[in-house]
Amino acid sequence: MSCFTTKFADELIANAAYIGTPGKGILAADESTGTIGKRLASINVENVESNRRALRELLFTTPGALPCLSGVILFEETLYQKSSNGTPFVDMLKSAGVLPGIKVDKGTVELAGTNGETTTQGLDGLGDRCKKYYEAGARFAKWRAVLKIGENEPSELAIHENAYGLARYAVICQENGLVPIVEPEILVDGSHDIHKCAAVTERVLAACYKALSDHHVLLEGTLLKPNMVTPGSESAKVAPEVIAEHTVRALQRTVPAAVPAIVFLSGGQSEEEATRNLNAMNQLKTKKPWSLSFSFGRALQQSTLKTWGGKEENVKKAQEAFLVRCKANSEATLGAYKGDAKLGEGAAESLHVKDYKY
Amino acid sequence: MSAFVGKYADELIKTAKYIATPGKGILAADESTGTIGKRFASINVENVESNRQALRELLFTSPGAFPCLSGVILFEETLYQKTSDGKPFVDLLMENGVIPGIKVDKGVVDLAGTNGETTTQGLDSLGARCQEYYKAGARFAKWRAVLKIGATEPSELSIQENAKGLARYAIICQENGLVPIVEPEVLTDGSHDIKKCAAVTETVLAAVYKALNDHHVLLEGTLLKPNMVTPGSDSPKVAAEVIAEYTVTALRRTVPPAVPGIVFLSGGQSEEEATLNLNAMNKLDVLKPWTLTFSFGRALQQSTLKAWAGKTENVAKAQATFLIRCKGNSDATLGKYTGGASGDSAASESLYEKGYKY
Numbered sequence: 001m002s003c004f005t006t007k008f009a010d011e012l013i014a015n016a017a018y019i020g021t022p023g024k025g026i027l028a029a030d031e032s033t034g035t036i037g038k039r040l041a042s043i044n045v046e047n048v049e050s051n052r053r054a055l056r057e058l059l060f061t062t063p064g065a066l067p068c069l070s071g072v073i074l075f076e077e078t079l080y081q082k083s084s085n086g087t088p089f090v091d092m093l094k095s096a097g098v099l100p101g102i103k104v105d106k107g108t109v110e111l112a113g114t115n116g117e118t119t120t121q122g123l124d125g126l127g128d129r130c131k132k133y134y135e136a137g138a139r140f141a142k143w144r145a146v147l148k149i150g151e152n153e154p155s156e157l158a159i160h161e162n163a164y165g166l167a168r169y170a171v172i173c174q175e176n177g178l179v180p181i182v183e184p185e186i187l188v189d190g191s192h193d194i195h196k197c198a199a200v201t202e203r204v205l206a207a208c209y210k211a212l213s214d215h216h217v218l219l220e221g222t223l224l225k226p227n228m229v230t231p232g233s234e235s236a237k238v239a240p241e242v243i244a245e246h247t248v249r250a251l252q253r254t255v256p257a258a259v260p261a262i263v264f265l266s267g268g269q270s271e272e273e274a275t276r277n278l279n280a281m282n283q284l285k286t287k288k289p290w291s292l293s294f295s296f297g298r299a300l301q302q303s304t305l306k307t308w309g310g311k312e313e314n315v316k317k318a319q320e321a322f323l324v325r326c327k328a329n330s331e332a333t334l335g336a337y338k339g340d341a342k343l344g345e346g347a348a349e350s351l352h353v354k355d356y357k358y
Numbered sequence: 359m360s361a362f363v364g365k366y367a368d369e370l371i372k373t374a375k376y377i378a379t380p381g382k383g384i385l386a387a388d389e390s391t392g393t394i395g396k397r398f399a400s401i402n403v404e405n406v407e408s409n410r411q412a413l414r415e416l417l418f419t420s421p422g423a424f425p426c427l428s429g430v431i432l433f434e435e436t437l438y439q440k441t442s443d444g445k446p447f448v449d450l451l452m453e454n455g456v457i458p459g460i461k462v463d464k465g466v467v468d469l470a471g472t473n474g475e476t477t478t479q480g481l482d483s484l485g486a487r488c489q490e491y492y493k494a495g496a497r498f499a500k501w502r503a504v505l506k507i508g509a510t511e512p513s514e515l516s517i518q519e520n521a522k523g524l525a526r527y528a529i530i531c532q533e534n535g536l537v538p539i540v541e542p543e544v545l546t547d548g549s550h551d552i553k554k555c556a557a558v559t560e561t562v563l564a565a566v567y568k569a570l571n572d573h574h575v576l577l578e579g580t581l582l583k584p585n586m587v588t589p590g591s592d593s594p595k596v597a598a599e600v601i602a603e604y605t606v607t608a609l610r611r612t613v614p615p616a617v618p619g620i621v622f623l624s625g626g627q628s629e630e631e632a633t634l635n636l637n638a639m640n641k642l643d644v645l646k647p648w649t650l651t652f653s654f655g656r657a658l659q660q661s662t663l664k665a666w667a668g669k670t671e672n673v674a675k676a677q678a679t680f681l682i683r684c685k686g687n688s689d690a691t692l693g694k695y696t697g698g699a700s701g702d703s704a705a706s707e708s709l710y711e712k713g714y715k716y
Contacts, residue, residue: 002556002557002558002560002561002564002611003560003611198360199360200360202360202361202571203360203571206360206567206568206571206572207568209564209567209568210564210565210567210568213560213561213564213611213612214564219611220611249616252614252615252616252647253360253361253571253577253614253616254571254614255614255615256610256611256612256613256614257610257613257615257645257646257647258607258610258611287615287616287647288615289610289615289645289647
């Protein structure tokens with residue numbers, strides 16, 4: 001094997017496969033303190049620990065939601081928080097069959113000499129941090145690399161730096177029992193067409209898998225979190241079937257069958273768009289040796305947040321809105337979404353923010 | 359798409375898919391004049407054009423053999439030869455649903471500063487040559503890159519040179535209507551164990567697919583011809599099921615699902631070994647997004663050659679022997695081979711030659 005041997009191998013493989021269970025997906029609830037602040041600001045809620053905790057409790061205690069989820073990505077603060085009755089969140093999730101995950105990157109920094117391209121930080125002491133997170137109950141991790149499309153972008157430097165950063169992060173996670181989600185996000189910003197996005201996505205993913213091979217990563221114990229292949233944000237939209245075709249083809253050309261599951265990011269798509277696109281992919285009749293599921297943040301929480309508005313009396317209604325999105329996406333992983341999800345306030349609203357920074 | 363989609367794209371995809379039809383495989387009859395000379399010497403036959411023509415006619419007119427074959431790789435001389443009643447070989451093959459292919463590499467040369475590692479020649483005027491071959495009826499090509507396992511081999515230089523040579527050859531073929539068979543053979547020579555072979559095979563294949571992506575090769579219009587993953591020639595043999603497991607795992611970790619078929623080389627394996635191993639792979643209960651079939655030279659012709667011994671009166675007997683191997687391998691692509699296809703001792707004879715040079 002060109003992959004390294006680890007005592008965690010069987011566990012990594014089992015956990016990665018479990019996360020890809022058809023009918024389930026990931027809730028990305030790992031917004032950093034700064035980012036959640038922006039969300040809370042949009043509904044006039046103060047960015048204090050109790051509110052951040054209340055939001056996550058709202059999500060995790062939604063009746064019927066957890067069966068739609070195989071994992072939840074948490075921010076470090078949340079990993080150590082408890083529900084109002086004193087149950088640690090990680091225990092609550094685990095006993096409901098939901099694996100806790102942890103965001104481990106430390107954000108992006110600019111690559112000097114490029115046109116605003118970035119690389120991701122977080123490798124220093126990563127091994128030790130992973131050990132602690134494993135002890136706290138985490139079983140997978142996530143690291144977001146970011147690339148953009150432009151005249152001369154992504155540059156070979158940006159592709160290489162981000163691919164090799166992801167690979168180094170991935171093997172360190174595996175050494176410490178965490179399934180690494182590999183996330184090379186190509187931003188949707190721009191006026192390019194879907195063919196351009198497809199070409200860039202294929203190039204980036206090919207570089208990622210070469211890097212993962214070089215770093216001896218055990219692919220069976222990883223997950224991929226890519227962007228869907230779509231036209232740029234300033235270009236005309238296309239049908240979900242078109243997005244599905246280009247996305248799945250790009251993945252067929254680059255992602256080895258050993259990877260058990262692909263969990264898409266939603267980028268700036270609205271809740272409804274993201275669900276429809278995922279559904280179309282799962283309906284496509286073509287070779288798909290990995291399961292196709294979701295790892296949505298905004299596209300699972302947008303209407304829930306609006307409905308909550310930070311008010312105790314809105315919790316039940318907000319939870320209902322959250323369940324609607326969870327069920328819709330669960331169905332989408334089976335290609336069974338009928339598009340009839342009761343649209344909560346803002347479900348069809350684009351969540352695109354130009355030059356979005358986490 | 360990052361893939362080059364030229365005027366031949368649809369045809370390439372169709373041809374590659376056809377060659378990968380379950381139940382069929384490739385006869386590698388592309389021995390150069392020098393190499394076929396060695397075969398003839400072993401059966402005391404003179405190495406003259408008429409004998410070379412007679413052998414190929416024997417093979418191509420074997421009753422019942424055609425349905426087992428989707429393609430035959432030819433040497434340039436053979437591409438322009440005819441049967442004894444004047445029909446061009448390529449017409450005979452095409453009329454019977456067998457696609458003619460052509461060996462286009464010009465052999466290996468040593469890489470200076472390495473320990474006997476090589477790179478493959480043949481890129482000069484390759485485009486023009488491909489055009490001529492296409493006109494003559496060829497629809498796929500083959501180029502053999504060779505790597506070896508040693509204390510410090512394969513070196514990074516050797517892997518890069520061979521991967522890039524294969525990629526450049528592949529795109530030139532596609533520009534000119536020929537499906538490229540990508541063959542990165544890792545020689546079996548050595549005392550290493552199966553794990554070492556697996557590690558090297560995975561590293562080499564990862565480099566090959568990165569190079570193909572860099573060169574914009576359309577994967578749906580290619581085939582892969584790899585070695586099976588086995589212990590070294592100086593190491594104890596293992597069961598077919600073990601070879602199957604390591605081989606399929608290596609391929610699942612490196613070969614994108616877009617590749618329609620994998621056509622194994624037989625290396626120094628005996629006819630029977632090669633068939634049993636291929637069969638075990640097709641029986642393996644694991645997801646395989648490409649078909650697994652054969653592209654055998656020695657492992658299809660060995661006992662046939664011996665039965666023929668250059669004598670006209672032996673042709674029918676030799677053809678019957680050839681049919682047995684064809685059927686055996688056809689069954690193996692479906693996981694239906696029950697073993698012992700031929701009572702012939704030649705079928706179990708190892709075809710291994712140390713430091714084998716084509």
